Amino acid sequence: MSVKKDPRWWLAPVAGVLFVALLVHSRRPDVAEPFLDVRMLAANGALSATYARFALTCLLTYAVFYGYAQWMEDALGYTATEAGLATLPLSVTAAVATLLSARTTTLRAPLAFAALGLLAGYTGLLMLGDGASRLAIGAVGVVFGIAQGTNSVANQAAVYEQSPENEIGTAAGLLRTAGHLGAVGASSLLGLFYGKCASTAGLHSLAITMVVPSALLCAGTLLDPSLNVVKKPLT
Numbered sequence: 001m002s003v004k005k006d007p008r009w010w011l012a013p014v015a016g017v018l019f020v021a022l023l024v025h026s027r028r029p030d031v032a033e034p035f036l037d038v039r040m041l042a043a044n045g046a047l048s049a050t051y052a053r054f055a056l057t058c059l060l061t062y063a064v065f066y067g068y069a070q071w072m073e074d075a076l077g078y079t080a081t082e083a084g085l086a087t088l089p090l091s092v093t094a095a096v097a098t099l100l101s102a103r104t105t106t107l108r109a110p111l112a113f114a115a116l117g118l119l120a121g122y123t124g125l126l127m128l129g130d131g132a133s134r135l136a137i138g139a140v141g142v143v144f145g146i147a148q149g150t151n152s153v154a155n156q157a158a159v160y161e162q163s164p165e166n167e168i169g170t171a172a173g174l175l176r177t178a179g180h181l182g183a184v185g186a187s188s189l190l191g192l193f194y195g196k197c198a199s200t201a202g203l204h205s206l207a208i209t210m211v212v213p214s215a216l217l218c219a220g221t222l223l224d225p226s227l228n229v230v231k232k233p234l235t
Contacts, residue, residue: 058182097149117147
């Protein structure tokens with residue numbers, strides 16, 4: 001496993017302390033419009049679950065989105081153009097999946113399908129080696145593309161359903177914040193597993209690690225009772 005030798009672990013508790021300070025400040029009664037509406041999140045478990053699910057989804061998605069092409073260039077010797085073309089099936093499939101997902105009338109089905117897709121995608125990464133064919137690389141990319149496109153629309157629809165009508169704008173902004181947190185976590189994991197140069201061993205270690213949160217995402221999506229709703233038309 002390729003692990004960065006000097007990760008700045010001391011930043012983790014610092015970030016934790018700052019986050020707790022933000023929560024305490026946001027709960028103060030004299031703060032009329034807090035940056036993070038903790039009271040709304042505490043009162044709306046379904047919406048909070050959607051934020052947690054989206055953050056985890058973005059962690060899983062961006063780890064591949066950022067790291068797949070990097071692995072091709074460093075481990076397989078692809079040029080930037082070749083790596084870009086090899087990941088094109090992922091992007092195209094994500095766009096198509098986004099359009100199809102927007103036509104569904106339920107929340108659980110597309111979210112569960114996407115979660116299973118992420119689990120299947122990370123399992124597929126374990127089957128790619130230094131001699132992986134372009135066809136195999138593209139096929140795994142298609143699986144991740146389906147998951148990425150389906151998740152994006154379905155989670156936005158969940159926020160639209162679960163947030164109070166007078167706070168939809170704030171709720172949508174918090175969804176993006178959750179997504180950015182997942183993306184930051186993904187880039188940190190890539191630094192941990194890839195180090196200075198992406199390798200197949202690092203890719204496999206990342207995939208093995210991500211199988212666990214992928215399975216948790218599947219379980220949480222299938223068991224969440226708040227997803228038993230029919231979507232409103234997005235007008």
